[in-house]
Amino acid sequence: PQTPAAETRPRPMSSAYGDITLISGNAHVELSKAISENLDQPLASARVARFTDGEVDIKLDEDIRGRDVFVLQPTCPPVNENWVELLLLLDTLRRASAGRITAVMPYYGYARKDRKDEGRVPISAKVVANTLVACGADRLVTLDMHAAQIQGFYDIPVDHLYARPVLLDEVEAMGLDNPVVVTPDVGGTKMARAYAKRLNADLAIVDKRRISGSETMIEHVIGEVEGRNCVIVDDMISTGGSITQAAAILKAKGAKAIVIAVSHAVFCGPAVDRLDAAPVDAILVTDSIPQGEKRPKKLKVCSIAPLVAQTIRSIHTSESVSSLFE
Numbered sequence: 001p002q003t004p005a006a007e008t009r010p011r012p013m014s015s016a017y018g019d020i021t022l023i024s025g026n027a028h029v030e031l032s033k034a035i036s037e038n039l040d041q042p043l044a045s046a047r048v049a050r051f052t053d054g055e056v057d058i059k060l061d062e063d064i065r066g067r068d069v070f071v072l073q074p075t076c077p078p079v080n081e082n083w084v085e086l087l088l089l090l091d092t093l094r095r096a097s098a099g100r101i102t103a104v105m106p107y108y109g110y111a112r113k114d115r116k117d118e119g120r121v122p123i124s125a126k127v128v129a130n131t132l133v134a135c136g137a138d139r140l141v142t143l144d145m146h147a148a149q150i151q152g153f154y155d156i157p158v159d160h161l162y163a164r165p166v167l168l169d170e171v172e173a174m175g176l177d178n179p180v181v182v183t184p185d186v187g188g189t190k191m192a193r194a195y196a197k198r199l200n201a202d203l204a205i206v207d208k209r210r211i212s213g214s215e216t217m218i219e220h221v222i223g224e225v226e227g228r229n230c231v232i233v234d235d236m237i238s239t240g241g242s243i244t245q246a247a248a249i250l251k252a253k254g255a256k257a258i259v260i261a262v263s264h265a266v267f268c269g270p271a272v273d274r275l276d277a278a279p280v281d282a283i284l285v286t287d288s289i290p291q292g293e294k295r296p297k298k299l300k301v302c303s304i305a306p307l308v309a310q311t312i313r314s315i316h317t318s319e320s321v322s323s324l325f326e
């Protein structure tokens with residue numbers, strides 16, 4: 001048989017570092033397995049358990065000397081458990097002489113505490129950065145961080161991914177007529193604009209004021225929503241307060257269908273009950289955070305595993321990651 005021309009031959013995965021090794025913490029084993037399947041690369045054998053007193057107990061069963069290691073661990077709830085487990089995994093890998101260590105953290109816990117907005121409070125997102133680097137991370141991969149400028153807390157490369165292409169595939173499949181993309185607060189305008197651009201849709205802004213850490217109040221809507229199919233986009237649903245209030249005001253202003261498309265489904269406190277009671281037709285989220293038994297009835301989970309797997313491949317072979325979003 002003839003050898004195909006060089007440009008049509010599949011390129012072998014090669015890297016300046018060693019072969020890929022994938023290691024999963026306990027935060028989201030299902031996602032780790034899906035990433036591993038997408039890469040056709042097994043998860044390394046390791047014990048990531050707890051001592052009787054609750055301390056993290058880790059032991060790698062494989063030699064990873066010189067390898068290009070990716071640690072798969074979103075710091076979702078229970079955030080402190082998952083964070084410490086990640087730190088000790090990084091330390092384990094560094095002491096085992098990994099060639100390069102990349103923390104793959106599709107959900108970045110503590111990202112909302114990214115500045116000192118009042119006296120006598122921590123900048124928790126910076127503490128996360130300090131500890132990851134101090135424990136051995138050479139690179140970070142994360143997705144839709146609450147504030148993109150958190151990248152500046154790091155002096156190592158950060159690949160900041162977007163869930164947008166994954167969620168938009170699903171929104172487009174719904175075939176919504178003449179949609180308008182809505183952000184539930186002014187801070188999300190840039191994100192909403194990126195969604196609107198691909199959908200060729202208009203933009204609307206819900207003017208949300210934060211009364212306290214857990215309470216918000218909606219004043220009014222900027223943009224045309226009457227008789228329109230609305231796609232509300234946001235980085236996360238936590239207690240569900242912001243997004244369900246936004247849905248209610250859109251409905252009150254005459255919106256037709258309301259679809260929610262959100263990157264991170266934290267779903268804490270009253271979130272599921274609020275979403276079930278809200279006037280929404282579909283709730284699209286990614287699997288950056290594992291979901292429990294109690295889920296909103298209209299929930300559809302879209303997997304980021306192929307996107308994360310492709311990112312790992314690109315990092316390993318030193319190819320562009322930003323081109324995945326063009």
Ligand code: R5P
Pocket residue numbers: 184185187188234235236237238239240241242243
């Ligand atoms: C706020 O700035 C974020 O983008 C989310 O809208 C917010 O964190 C969601 O929180 P909750 O679901 O508790 O309203």
